[in-house]
Amino acid sequence: MTAPLIALSHLGFSWPGQPELLDIAEFHLNRGESLFLKGPSGSGKTTLLGLLGGVQKPARGSIRLLGTDLGTLSASARDRFRVDHTGYIFQQFNLLPFLSVRENVELPCRFSRLRAERARQRYGSVDRAAAALLAHLGLREELLERRADALSIGQQQRVAAARALIGQPELVIADEPTSALDTDSREAFLDLLFAECRDAGSSLLFVSHDQSLARLFDRSLSLAELNRAARPAEV
Ligand SMILES: Nc1ncnc2c1ncn2[C@@H]1O[C@H](COP(=O)(O)OP(=O)(O)OP(=O)(O)O)[C@@H](O)[C@H]1O
DSSP, X not given: OOOOSEEEEEEEEOOTTSOOOEEEEEEEEOTTOEEEEEOOTTSSHHXXXXXXXXXXXXXXXXXXXTTEEGGGSOHHHHHHHHHHHXXXXXXXXXXXXXXXXXXXXXXXXXHOHHHHHHHHHHHSSHXXXXXXXXXXXXXXGGGTTSBGGGSOHHHHHHHHHHHHHTTOOSEEEEESTTTTSOHHHHHHHHHHHHHHHHHHTOEEEEEOXXXXXXXGSSEEEEHHHHBXXXXXXXX
8 A cells, every 4th residue: 555645644733823723633635636625724734735735834743745745845845845746726826927927837847847847858848838737727728827926716717737737746725716617617626636536646625615626526525524723613
C-alpha cells in the first residue's frame, strides 16, 4: 500500500491571543483521492488549508506531505516545497490583474523548476502546457493574451484552476472556488476539475459550505467532526 499524500497527526493550532482553534488527532488524504471538506464559517477550514500548505506551522503535532514533515523545514524551504507540490484555487481566485491570462497560468512554473520541467515533459513547453490546460478547461484561445481583470468571473475561475494544475502538483487545494457561480456552472466546473486532476494524478482537497456538491467526491468530511476543539454549535 502506498503512503498517503497527506498524513496529519495530533495537530494543535491557535492564532495568537485566541483559544485553540484546531485539535485534530488524525487526518489523511490518499494519492489521487478527491475529498470534500465542509464546515461552517469561522470553523477553521482556511486555517487548516494554510497549515497543510505550510503557510502556518502547527503548535504541536505533525503534518506530512509526501512523507516530509513540514514542521522540520525552514520557512523558505516550506515555501519551495509548497509551490513544487501544491496548486491553489482561492475563493477570490487571486489572479494578478495586470498580467495576461497566459502569464497568470504560467506563474507557478516561474517559481518551481520542478513544475516547469513537468510541464515541458508533458506538453513540450510551459507555453503549450498553459494553452492546453486552458483549452481543456473550456477557455477560448483568443483570451490567452488578455489581461486577467478583463475576464468574467467564470473565466477567471478557469484561469485559476489552470494555474493550480500546471506542472502536475501532487495536491490541488480549492477553497470555496465555486461560490460565485450558479449551480449548473458549479457542477460543470467541477467535472472539468476532476477530469484534469485525474489526468495529472493530483489529489483534490475541496473546501465548501455547499453540501450539495459533496456527493461528487470520493469522500466527504466535516471539520467539526474531525476537530476536537470545535465549539458545540459547529458540530
Ligand atoms: N491571520 C489570522 N490571524 C488571526 N486570526 C485568524 C487569522 N485567520 C483566521 N483567523 C481566525 O481563525 C478562525 C477561523 O478562521 P478560518 O478563516 O480558518 O475559518 P473558515 O472555516 O475558513 O471560515 P470561512 O468559511 O468563513 O472562510 C476565525 O475566528 C478567524 O477570525
